[in-house]
Amino acid sequence: MQPEEAMNQIDLSGQHAVVTGGAQGLGFAMAKRIVASGATVTLWDIDESLLASARETLGGAATTAVVDISDWEQVDAARRRTEEIAAPASLLVNSAGIAGAAAPLDTYDIAMWKKIIDINVNGTFYVNRALVPGMKERNYGRIVNIASVAGKEGNPNAAAYSASKAAVMGLTKSLGKELAGYDIAVNCITPATAQTRILEQLTPEFIEYMRSRIPRGRFLEVDEAASMVAWLLSKENSFTTAATFDLSGGRTTY
Template sequence: MNRIDLNGQHAVVTGGAQGLGFAMAKRFVASGATVSLWDIDEAQLHAARDELGNATSTQIVDVADWDSVKTARDRTEETGGEISILVNSAGIAGAAAPLDSYEIAMWKTVIDINVNGTFHVNRAVVPGMKERNYGRIVNIASVAGKEGNPNAAAYSASKAAVIGMTKSLGKELAGYDIAVNCISPATAQTRILEQLTPEHIEYMRSRIPRGRLLEVDEAAAMVAWLVSKENSFTTAATFDLSGGRTTY
């Protein structure tokens, strides 16, 4: 494993108790950063902190709730110091169903967590980064946001919104030493697959030319560079982790 220098950095990782977020937090700790895990699952947070050790702290956060996010930001900076790195990994897949029969409540939940949640966390953290003229932000999108997956209109739409939000914010902050990028992974081997049918998972795997799902450590390796000081120029960009699936 190449060691990216994140010494002296303080990272917030939403959805950091498991899956992609946890893999990224683990990589950050190994690279010298302190990490605050934000997640709604208290039991998973405790388990994640036990594994990652004293370089981590935790906050129970509902990213869909603005007041919860603000409180978490304040507590995080009080105990862990200024936030210099942000990874927005909290998200849900939602149900697999055709758009014309998709449950309206489920649609709203997916949008609220994946889109509004990403907006809330960026809105909370960006002012401090602007004040200090430094920050690195990575929002987690999906190849579904570029290509659209059948029977996953809510998820696909939410991740397309994350890509658009990232490009907009990156341009807004281009005059600062703040980089805002996103990654668009193909299907990864995480617990989010528990929300999907085996048929839906197999459809997504079949679309990947490498013939397998993304490993979480592969995503963490890319993101570790994106949040480093070495990434001093690239911003408002989308980085694919599609195993050859994405064509644009």
């Protein structure tokens, strides 16, 4: 990854972003890039201690809200709090998600399946459902939903995660078409496995399997994902919507 001083300059000044899962991993890297591009940000995350640390790192450009995105009432309350303590969101990054356990479908734990769908699919729906009305009223918004290469290809022993990320892509395409008459862009990215804490949920064997599928021969770095997302959030992204952007290190070709 290029050093920070070599980053392309993206202008997000005057904008306010909500980043779910923003206290760590991909979400935090994206929040850092958003702030570096001139916007303010509110981090939504379920981990209060990590939120406090992330806010301290980002300084005065960041506010936080503790929220479980799988609970609609908490999501709607977080929207109201964000508007009270910061500003209405013109930018949205849906990064919160879980991988869940690796196991064959025919023995997969039912509760784990429901939890993955609740967070990755219903949570993404709830957050979009909460923030899109305001974007429509103001006729401006940029939304990036974080899917996965697993949603394109399907990973063995990860049917729940793969299905959930395929659903995120379908949701993105539908919403992008619904909002195409507004100055609102809705897109998603499909990253390969990134070097984040989500790997802690996986076995070493499964981690090595995932690495072996990437022609680049390594996992995605979080700043590389943040670079792509920064442009998707910019005013320059004025035409592309309802699209999926590959970030798989060569793994997928479609």
